[in-house]
Amino acid sequence: MTSEGRFVQPTIPQFDGHYNHWSMLMENFLRSKEYWNLVETGVTTAAEGADSSETILKKDTANDIWDSLKQKYQGTTRVKRAQLQALRKEFEVLHMKAEESINDYFGRTLIIANKMRIHGEHLEDVVIIEKI
Structure with a gap:
């Protein structure tokens, strides 16, 4: 079949x-x-x-x-702003761990970037690439 x-x-x-x-x-x-x-x-x-x-x-x-x-x-606008601010901070301090593979780090970076976009952040691809 x-x-x-x-x-x-x-x-x-x-x-x-x-x-x-x-x-x-x-x-x-x-x-x-x-x-x-x-x-x-x-x-x-x-x-x-x-x-x-x-x-x-x-x-x-x-x-x-x-x-x-x-x-x-x-959530309310205030809650959304607070969530976005927390995501911005998480993105800013994000770094690759010593035991972490490139793929895992890449995945973590994209997850945070996508969450930021969902919360209304206009995040250029070049910013994500530079972070990686």
Whole structure:
């Protein structure tokens, strides 16, 4: 049996603490499955056979859960600025450890740079290259 004609199933985006990036990926995923309207309009009854004692964040609808995640992880402007400032400091003091491989250091540098960009920092590629 060949894999021709088969579609690769998208994976469900895992929440990693970066709400803006995750929410964009998750919204696209839900729209591709035509489930986004459940988040927008909500579903107030539990699915048949579902354990009603297990509610996510004790919210009644998908919309409530989405808004709760947004409020908790997107944060206020003040929180975002503080997070960005911490990331700037982390980037500034970042250096390669003696036992660290180039690939590991490169990866750590890109992770911090991407987090900074997610938080709104305009970071030129040349700055990242110079850091590496």
